Amino acid sequence: MITMQELRDHYRFSDDDGELLKSLAPLAGQNQERFSREFYDYLYGLPETAAILNSSNRERLREMHSNWFMSLFAGIYDNHYLNHLTRIGHAHVRVGLNVHFVNAAMNQIRHFLLNLIDGNYSDREQRRILREAVEKILDMNLDVMSSSYREEELKKVFVSRKIESFLIKATERFTYGLNLALVLALAGVSISVVCLFVWDITHIFTGDMEKGILSALGELLILWMMIELMDNEIKNLKGGKFNILVFIGVVIVAMIREILITTLRHDALQTQTFLAVTLLILGIVYYLVSKSQQMQPRV
Ligand code: HEM
Known part of the structure; x- marks a missing residue:
């Protein structure tokens, strides 16, 4: 003093x-x-x-x-x-x-x-x-x-300023590392999906055409979802904002794929109706979240 x-x-x-x-x-x-x-x-x-x-x-x-x-x-x-x-x-x-x-x-x-x-x-x-x-x-x-x-x-110090700033930095690096690992894992999974897609395309020519086309379409949807997720993660790594909309989009895509599969399997009408209603609700949530994001001022 x-x-x-x-x-x-x-x-x-x-x-x-x-x-x-x-x-x-x-x-x-x-x-x-x-x-x-x-x-x-x-x-x-x-x-x-x-x-x-x-x-x-x-x-x-x-x-x-x-x-x-x-x-x-x-x-x-x-x-x-x-x-x-x-x-x-x-x-x-x-x-x-x-x-x-x-x-x-x-x-x-x-x-x-x-x-x-x-x-x-x-x-x-x-x-x-x-x-x-x-x-x-x-x-x-x-x-x-x-x-x-x-x-x-x-x-506003809990134990010691030095220790605290070290801990914060270490945690930040760790989170960054985890995000990096996530992007790499997503890339790895995407490659497997591409392989699966190629495999299903061969199905089209070897007999079961309907199954082959629908499965290939499902894989394309998954791939599109992976691209969205990776894009979001990369933006996150570059310091961008976390976008919740991507995750809702991913669930929507997963639902659409599920609907494709159930149609193929000729599942009970109840299951199909349940999936259709869930998809409708997700669609409404997606619309509302994107509307509210448009209304927020960009920072
Ligand atoms: C250079 C600028 C300023 C000077 C020199 C000054 C000076 C003072 C002084 C002498 C006190 C009494 C402190 C005490 O003995 O308890 C005080 C209290 C206070 N000042 Fe200022 N002030 C300044 C700027 C401002 C500004 C910009 C505000 C904005 C609203 C403000 C709001 C207050 C309030 C609310 C209190 C009362 C706090 C309490 O209730 O204990 N002052 N200020």
């Missing part, structure tokens, strides 16, 4: 800077109301920050932000002041405020203060040193406030 002295050293914040800020206190006091109004206009103008404000005690919040503004010019920048800044950071983390908005809000505050100095000090050198002091204190504030977010990130 950094001390206030270290923070001051790192930002080259001198006692003179402290005095300069203190000299701005009367001007800041005259503009405190305007600051508060403009700050809240800004926060209410953004949906994300407005949502946070709406779920907080508005009056108390306004007072806290307004007091913080005046504390910039109190002239005392000790460890007590540092604790105050740390508390602000934690308060923001607690309400789930994204650090991005703290940075953006600080930018607005910076413009407000620099404009105030420009509009009220005619001496160029005086303006320069006042602006420098203001820039330093705002950056020091932002530094401490945003470090609370880093602290929260670091807290």
